[in-house]
Amino acid sequence: MDYVVEMLNIRKEFPGIVANDDITLKLKKGEIHALLGENGAGKSTLMSILFGLYQADRGQxxxxxxxxxxxxxxxxNELGIGMVHQHFKLVHNFTVTENIILGLEPKRGLSVDVKSAAKRVKELSEQYGLNVDPNAKIEDVSVGMQQRVEILKMLxxxxxILIFDEPTAVLTPQEIEDLMKIMRNLIKEGKSIxxxxxxLKEIKAVADRCTVIRRGKFIGTVDVDSTTKAQMAEMMVGREVLFSVEKPDKEAGEVILKLDKVSVKSNREGVVAVKDFSLEVKEGEILGLAGVEGNGQSELVEAITGLKDIVSGKIFINGKDISNFSIRERINSGIAHIPEDRQKRGLVLDYTIGQNMVLEIYDRKPFSERGLLNHNAITEYAQQIVEDFDVRAGQGVESVARSLSGGNQQKAIVGxxxxLNPDLLIAVQPTRGLDVGSIEYIHSRLIEQRNRGKAILLVSLELDEVLNLSDRIAIINSGELVGIVDAKDTNENEIGLMMAGIKRGDTD
Incomplete structure (x- = not known):
């Protein structure tokens, strides 16, 4: 059997954690081999060893x-191994070509020969169906395009031998389709991935074999065609996983959040991101806001939470006009917010998990009195959240936030x-980048909040998440409300059309 890569009995330890415990992975020539595991299972560590970023303690x-x-x-690189990292490593004010040749600059005499490099980039782009403009600046191209630049860098x-680390975490559904095509083209041209x-959906769509690791240990390698999603999920999590969470029927109660003709400016000069937007979210309901990324969802959420001023209109919580409230006054009025970007907006990365758990309430008793923090009370409170939400961290509440895997950072924020026991919980991409076990858990916690009579505004790009959790779904396109539908009377297709701006009933 021709294996292009064999990683045999790899072990890697970090302080307080064995990241890889005797793992074996074998990649055949010309296959797409999936490496599957929960957040923090040790996948990225294993691949970082293959790419030379870490050295294994043992193994071959x-x-x-x-x-x-x-x-x-x-x-x-000399052995023909390339890696596309989850967070791209690109210089934003350089062109595509300049990024690709960094560190390998072809010279003509003393100057860098960008022209011949650009020609080679164009040829590669055409050969693999990447459609990249060699002269575009990185800051002007989409995230999906930036990823293609990373792929070109390897080619x-x-x-x-190409390693893709969580390549779809930042892509739209359309870009994911395109990436799958690109991967198949790469295999056709003799690469191994x-x-x-x-x-699991992506593994079923594109992979030949799949190696599963759980908490740093090797669980097994299976053929994708003959293994169900449920079987792979069970290997990954160690128990049976429910793909949709039970949601009892429930009458919605009083209006908690009311948006009355709200308009919000965009971050770009002079553009209005949200226009005359009106919406109500009631007690005991999950209202899903669906839309393609960049259609005003982020600005709308920033307006409700107080991160952005509104141009016109009013925002009410429990009948009280909070349009001019400060962020702290809004939190105290009963708003909680799971932000879209957990690292930028959700956590102070250099604080401990304990400190991060009281960011909004450290000024309340028992966490502080007469200006002095009560560390015991803070630790106790944080410990409870860490236990309840299964946040895995090497040093518990004393761990620095940036040392946690993305999924564990997310669970800490949701917890x-x-x-906070809010009246209104705004959950933006609450399961972005999480594995099936954590998704199931967070979904069940959101539904539990709904059943307790909380109002939940769910903003997500994952259509199946919106359909699964929501009672009603509002669709936003170019900052305007296209319509609101009952989740049980609609389907992915209809919502997809509305996201493209086609109203219900307009089919011509």
Whole structure:
């Protein structure tokens, strides 16, 4: 059997945690091999070892049948191994070509020969169906395009073994389709791919075999065609996973959040992001806000939470006009917010988890008295959230926030916001980048809040999440409300059309 990569019995330890505990993974030539595991299972660590960012404590790596020692990424590049990281490594004010040749600049005499490089980039782009403009600046292209630049970076360096780390976490559904096509093209041209992911749908769509790891241990390698999603989920989480959460029928109560003809400016000069937007969210209901990314959802949420001023209109909570309230006054009026970007808006990354759990309420008793913080009370409160929400961290509440995996950071934020016991919970992309076990858990907590009579505004780009959780769904397009439908009377297709701006009943 021809294996292009064999990672045998790999072990890697960090302080307080064994990230990889005797893991074996074998990549065949010309296959897409999925590496599946929960957040923090050790997938990225394993691939960082193959790419030379970390050294294994034990174990062996063979490339094309030869034992190798990959001491840094340059050695990996020489062996034909390339990696597209989850957070792209691009210089924003450089062009596509300048980014691709960084560190490998072709010279003509003493100056860099960008022209011939751009020509080669164009040829590669056409060969693999990437449609990238070699002269565009990175800051002017979409996230999906930036990812293609990362792929070109590998191809330019003649990589044959390509590692994709959670490549779809930041893409729209359309871009995900395109990426799948690109991967198939790469395989046709003789490349071999390792795909790190926790999305079972994507593995079924594109992978040949799948290796599952759980909490740092190797669980098994299976053929994707002959294994169901439920079986893979169980291997990954260690128990049976429910893909949709039970939601009892419930009459919605009083109006909690009322938006009355709200308009909000965009972050771009002079553009209005939200126009005359009116909406009500009631007690005991989950109202889903669906739309393609960038249609005003973010600005609307910023207006409700007080991060942005509104141009016109009014915002009411429990009948009280809060349009001019400060952020703290809004929190005290009963608003909690799970933000879209957990690192930018959700956590102070250099604070401990304990400190992060009281960011909004440290000025209340028992957490502080007469200006002095009560550390015992803070620790106790944070510990409860960490236990309730299964937040896994090496040093518990003393762990620094940035040391947690993305999924555990997310669970900590969701726990903190629910613990505020708000009247209105705004959940933006609450499960972005999470694995099925954590998604199931967060969904059940959101439904529990609804059943307790809370109003929940769910903003998500995952259509199945919106359909699964919502009682009613409002669709936003270019900052305007296209319509509101009952979740049980609609389907993905109808909502997809409304997201494109086609109102219900307009089919011509």
């Amino acid at each position: 790596i063979r490339v094309n049948g030869k034992d190798v020692n990959i001491s840094n990424p340059n050695v990996a 330019y360096r003649n990589a044959d 390792i795909l790190i992911t926790h999305k 903190r916001e629910i613990e």
